[in-house]
Every structure is written in C-alpha cells, then in structure tokens.
Amino acid sequence: MSAEAARVPHDVHGASGQEGDRKPALRLLEAMLFAAGEPLDEATLAARLPEGADLPALLAELSEDYAARGVNLVRVAGKWMLRTAPDLGFLLSRDKPEPRRLSRAALETLAIIAYHQPATRAEIEEIRGVSTNKGTLDVLLAAGWVRMRGRRRSPGRPVTYGTTELFLVQFGLDAIGDLPGLEELRGTGLIDARVSAGLTVPLPDDDTALKDDEDPLEPEFDLSFAPEPEAGEDEDAGEDAEG
Missing domain, CATH: 1.10.10.10 (Winged helix-like DNA-binding domain superfamily/Winged helix DNA-binding domain)
Structure with a gap:
C-alpha cells in the first residue's frame, strides 16, 4: 500500500486540530492491520500506537472508512483484521485452487x-x-x-x-x-x-x-493425525467407541 493510499481514509475528514493529531495514529493502525498475517487483538494494537490514542474511536473510524471498499475492517474471534468484502469474495476465489469440501x-x-x-x-x-x-x-x-x-x-x-x-x-x-x-x-x-x-x-x-x-491431556499424548480418508470413502463406517 502506498503512502498516498494510506492517507486517503483520513484525508476525507480534513487534517486540522484534533483531526490532525489523530492522523498519524490512524495511519499506523491501518498499516499494522494491513501488514498482519493474522487477526490482531486490541492489546497488541494499543501497545504500538502513540500514548493516549483512542483505540476504540480509531477502529470505529477506520471501519467506517473501509465499509464501502474492496476490503473491510472486521472483528473476528475478538480480534481485528482486514478481509475481502463479502460481495467480492467469489471473484477472487476463481484464482484459487478448489478447496476440498468437507463431507x-x-x-x-x-x-x-x-x-x-x-x-x-x-x-x-x-x-x-x-x-x-x-x-x-x-x-x-x-x-x-x-x-x-x-x-x-x-x-x-x-x-x-x-x-x-x-x-x-x-x-x-x-x-x-x-x-x-x-x-x-x-x-x-x-x-x-x-x-x-x-x-x-x-x-x-x-x-x-x-x-x-x-x-x-498428558504431555506425551500423541497428537499425530491418521491419514485423511480418500475422496468417496465412507466416513460413517462403524468403529468402536472411544475408550
């Protein structure tokens, strides 16, 4: 993401007074979420923002800014991440290998x-x-x-x-x-x-x-997985109940 693109979400509000003071924190928050490979909790985000930054307000502002874009700021598992807008997901899925469907x-x-x-x-x-x-x-x-x-x-x-x-x-x-x-x-x-x-x-x-x-669980408990069933294999075959 370019520096110019990172400025867009906040520039629509102007950059004077308190708005201008919020701009660096908002850009930093956006950069952290963009670069993250997994959802980030609020404690992690707050620790990297300038002292006194109002994280809930910044998240609300950024969420509103991204609401109509190709990616949205969403809260999942109590954390925050940028995710493809739901109405565009099917377009991007064309370039991905077909995932194995669950039985x-x-x-x-x-x-x-x-x-x-x-x-x-x-x-x-x-x-x-x-x-x-x-x-x-x-x-x-x-x-x-x-x-x-x-x-x-x-x-x-x-x-x-x-x-x-x-x-x-x-x-x-x-x-x-x-x-x-x-x-x-x-x-x-x-x-x-x-x-x-x-x-x-x-x-x-x-x-x-x-x-x-x-x-x-015991520390030495075997967490290895059995081979996955082949396509078409009947996964409902009877087995003894777990002992």
Missing part, C-alpha cells in the same frame, strides 16, 4: 462440537445416531478448526474436543455465541418449523478453561 459427516461432527463442546467422540456419535470414523475428526483437527481439550473424568477417560480461534476466523464469527440459535435456524429453513417443541439448541461455550469433569 456431510465432517460438517455434522463440526456442528455438534461447536454447539456441545466439550464433547467426546461417543457423545458426538450419540447425537448423530451413527458411528464416527476417526478420519472425520482427523480432518477437522488437521484443518485447525477443532482441538483436543482434555480427558473426561469417566470410564476410559475419553478425549474431549472443542473449537479453536481459527474456527471463528474461518466462519467470520466474533465469538462462539454468534452461532445461530434455534429461532434463527428455523428462519433459515435449516430446521423444520414443525419439529418437537422440546427441541433445544444449546448455548455454545468455547471457554478454554477445563470443565469440572475434564482433566488435562
């Missing part, structure tokens, strides 16, 4: 983990009603959207799974609580409006702290 089993497993975390493999299978192939979880782990949290304090001490910060970034969520609730899902048609009145969608919680019924 139905992987999508269902990811959704269950997101809403019910921490969840064990046996709990995922109970909700889905079918066995879950180990390769399904390995795909989600390799993508960085799911992580191993700990071990459930129950017979067999099964591993518990939860979502990651990368999951929030990938799906443009500021927090896990932004996932749609029951009424929103009904509004989209993803859930039949005639379903049982007793159906509920849990409030998702991705707190990194272990729950009362979880123990930490």
Whole structure:
C-alpha cells in the first residue's frame, strides 16, 4: 500500500486540530492491520500506537472508512483484521485452487462440537445416531478448526474436543455465541418449523478453561493425525467407541 493510499481514509475528514493529531495514529493502525498475517487483538494494537490514542474511536473510524471498499475492517474471534468484502469474495476465489469440501459427516461432527463442546467422540456419535470414523475428526483437527481439550473424568477417560480461534476466523464469527440459535435456524429453513417443541439448541461455550469433569491431556499424548480418508470413502463406517 502506498503512502498516498494510506492517507486517503483520513484525508476525507480534513487534517486540522484534533483531526490532525489523530492522523498519524490512524495511519499506523491501518498499516499494522494491513501488514498482519493474522487477526490482531486490541492489546497488541494499543501497545504500538502513540500514548493516549483512542483505540476504540480509531477502529470505529477506520471501519467506517473501509465499509464501502474492496476490503473491510472486521472483528473476528475478538480480534481485528482486514478481509475481502463479502460481495467480492467469489471473484477472487476463481484464482484459487478448489478447496476440498468437507463431507456431510465432517460438517455434522463440526456442528455438534461447536454447539456441545466439550464433547467426546461417543457423545458426538450419540447425537448423530451413527458411528464416527476417526478420519472425520482427523480432518477437522488437521484443518485447525477443532482441538483436543482434555480427558473426561469417566470410564476410559475419553478425549474431549472443542473449537479453536481459527474456527471463528474461518466462519467470520466474533465469538462462539454468534452461532445461530434455534429461532434463527428455523428462519433459515435449516430446521423444520414443525419439529418437537422440546427441541433445544444449546448455548455454545468455547471457554478454554477445563470443565469440572475434564482433566488435562498428558504431555506425551500423541497428537499425530491418521491419514485423511480418500475422496468417496465412507466416513460413517462403524468403529468402536472411544475408550
């Protein structure tokens, strides 16, 4: 980005008085966000801004400046990043290799983990009603959207799974609580409006702290992944429940 381009967002307001004092901080904030390879939290941004800079006001101003541009300033996973405007994403995707699509089993497993975390493999299978192939979880782990949290304090001490910060970034969520609730899902048609009145969608919680019924993973725990299933392989093949 050229120096001239970096000045554009603020020049539209003029550069006199307090506006002029804000200009260097606004340009520095823009440069940090542009150069960052990942979302930045407010503590990181504030630490590099001039003393006394009003970070919330600067972020609001920059967000407004970029609202109608080809890239937008967005908040994801509680952090800030510049991201391609949603209405232009399909144009840029033409130049990218076609990503491997998740299978139905992987999508269902990811959704269950997101809403019910921490969840064990046996709990995922109970909700889905079918066995879950180990390769399904390995795909989600390799993508960085799911992580191993700990071990459930129950017979067999099964591993518990939860979502990651990368999951929030990938799906443009500021927090896990932004996932749609029951009424929103009904509004989209993803859930039949005639379903049982007793159906509920849990409030998702991705707190990194272990729950009362979880123990930490052993330091030497093997985090290696099994080979990903080949295209067309049935990921719903039955397997023994996790022990």
